[in-house]
Amino acid sequence: MTNKMLKIERLLAVSALAGVIAAGTSWARAPFTDEELAEQKAALVESIALGYDLWHGSRADMTTNGLACGNCHPDTAASNPQTFPKYMTMYGKVIPFREMVNWCIENPQAGTRLDVDGDDMTAMEAYAFYLHRGKEITPGLASEQTTPIVVEYGTGFARTPTGIGVDTKP
Amino acid sequence: MSDIVDHSRRQFLSFAGKAGLTTFVAQAVGINLGMVDIVRAQTGKRGVEPFRFAIISDSHLYSMPDHKFDQQLADAVAQVNAMTPLPDFVLYGGDVAQNGTEDQLVKGSKILKDLKMPLKIIPGEHDWYLDMGDAWRGLFGDETWSFNHKGVHFIGLNSILVRDFWTGAGMTPLERMTVMEMLESPIPGPWGVHEKQLEWLANDVKDLAPDTPIVVFTHSPLWDYYPRWNFQTSDAPEIREILSKFDNVMSYHGHVHQTLFNRIGNMSSVAALSTSWPWPYPPVELAFPETRMNRADPSIATDGMGTQIIDLSGSFEGLVQYQPFEDSLTPFMRDGFKV
Ligand SMILES: [Fe+2]
Ligand SMILES: [Fe+2]
Numbered sequence A: 001m002t003n004k005m006l007k008i009e010r011l012l013a014v015s016a017l018a019g020v021i022a023a024g025t026s027w028a029r030a031p032f033t034d035e036e037l038a039e040q041k042a043a044l045v046e047s048i049a050l051g052y053d054l055w056h057g058s059r060a061d062m063t064t065n066g067l068a069c070g071n072c073h074p075d076t077a078a079s080n081p082q083t084f085p086k087y088m089t090m091y092g093k094v095i096p097f098r099e100m101v102n103w104c105i106e107n108p109q110a111g112t113r114l115d116v117d118g119d120d121m122t123a124m125e126a127y128a129f130y131l132h133r134g135k136e137i138t139p140g141l142a143s144e145q146t147t148p149i150v151v152e153y154g155t156g157f158a159r160t161p162t163g164i165g166v167d168t169k170p
Numbered sequence B: 001m002s003d004i005v006d007h008s009r010r011q012f013l014s015f016a017g018k019a020g021l022t023t024f025v026a027q028a029v030g031i032n033l034g035m036v037d038i039v040r041a042q043t044g045k046r047g048v049e050p051f052r053f054a055i056i057s058d059s060h061l062y063s064m065p066d067h068k069f070d071q072q073l074a075d076a077v078a079q080v081n082a083m084t085p086l087p088d089f090v091l092y093g094g095d096v097a098q099n100g101t102e103d104q105l106v107k108g109s110k111i112l113k114d115l116k117m118p119l120k121i122i123p124g125e126h127d128w129y130l131d132m133g134d135a136w137r138g139l140f141g142d143e144t145w146s147f148n149h150k151g152v153h154f155i156g157l158n159s160i161l162v163r164d165f166w167t168g169a170g171m172t173p174l175e176r177m178t179v180m181e182m183l184e185s186p187i188p189g190p191w192g193v194h195e196k197q198l199e200w201l202a203n204d205v206k207d208l209a210p211d212t213p214i215v216v217f218t219h220s221p222l223w224d225y226y227p228r229w230n231f232q233t234s235d236a237p238e239i240r241e242i243l244s245k246f247d248n249v250m251s252y253h254g255h256v257h258q259t260l261f262n263r264i265g266n267m268s269s270v271a272a273l274s275t276s277w278p279w280p281y282p283p284v285e286l287a288f289p290e291t292r293m294n295r296a297d298p299s300i301a302t303d304g305m306g307t308q309i310i311d312l313s314g315s316f317e318g319l320v321q322y323q324p325f326e327d328s329l330t331p332f333m334r335d336g337f338k339v
Helices: A003-012 A015-025 A034-055 A097-106 A119-131 B003-019 B021-028 B038-046 B068-081 B102-112 B134-140 B173-181 B194-205 B236-245
Strands: A086-088 A093-095 B051-056 B089-092 B119-121 B145-149 B152-156 B214-218 B249-253 B261-264 B267-271 B306-312 B318-324
Touching: A034 A119, A097 A119, B051 B068, B068 B102, B068 B306, B102 B134, B119 B152, B152 B194, B194 B236, B214 B236, B267 B318
Parallel strands: B051 B089, B089 B119, B152 B214, B214 B249, B249 B267
Antiparallel strands: A086 A093, B051 B306, B145 B152, B261 B267, B306 B318
16 A cells, blocks of 8 residues: 555545455355455545545646635535535526536636546545545435534644633523 | 626535524524623724724635636626725735746735735735745735734734744755645644744833723734644734733734634634635634624635724724625624624
């Protein structure tokens, strides 16, 4: 595994995947060997890592004004992948997540849309869906404009949380 | 605001509403923030001469010519210049530039020169980490300052200082800047004003009487909002401690690109809208959720952005009014609120 992949694993806490693998191995006859599962996990992490880079501006033709998805959607916040397909007003019909990705490429970023069947688009999805794992799937609804990563005060960094701000209403 | 804009916002909200916005708005209407306490009412004896100031923040200018953000900052300047009565001065909340390059900072200073009134400015992380503030200081001067205006003591601090993560890692200035540009980057860790400015602050206020009205201005909020995105200032508790002797402290900040209010002890805290793009609200329970604005409609390029004005009364009460470019304010926020 490359350094970069290790980094992205730490960043995203991909450890949840390890749990899936452990559960798999408790079957009488595992559908895949441990090596096969490790390869599959590595392939997924690689796609997530690629998606992370793409969301942060690694592909030049996705923008002509310098903006990257990460500018406006830190941690893929407010992209709500788990709520697609859904009705979007700019289309006046129900569209898949990949189409909305292309809408944001062509509009706020004035860039060139991605091939909807390409590996880059898959990676865009892999990163967004990975951060939204465990979120309720609610197709057809606009959902909250919030980040999938619920971080208690301070736990995003090595710092003792003070908790100030939640309970200060007089 | 044209009819077309109103129409598309309505269309957009008809769907957003299903996610609970309608109930949220209904809850917000009629809530009094209740900030005017007894302590506040007594501060009138200091005799603040009523005046108004404006805030512009977070224009994130890119280097390309005729970038849409250039015009958005120019629009903000025009909006402030058109206010009646005119603000006495303008505070700029940091992040003039996106990548901290000199050309971006120069472009920003040129657009801001069109303001009819004086400008006071503090830096954001996007202005700073390419050359550690050299270009910024050359254009705008000291980043730590204070002045008195009509009976109010104004303080500006540089709140985006981090420990040195680049020397040990052998990073180039550009790599350092790239790390700092990313909101959710875990590498820099929490930023703050650090020891020297804390000492400066303690010294700056040591001879002021407790009933002196104080306005403190920083890039990041002086409370723990969402540290993962550096929606915090690590030594905010120390700052609040130094300022705790005062009856009333107003803190105004940029960085969060959204409307927001909070209050801790004697300090009320107000966030600035950005002129470049709005940010979603992080998954944090707010003490004053009614101060959130509507979701931005991505098909309106300037939705969720704007400027703000604060009218200070003789009793050092501030009327905060957000001036959005589009109609992104909830009914609760539309008439402003008192701090
Ligand atoms: Fe900013
Ligand atoms: Fe910032």
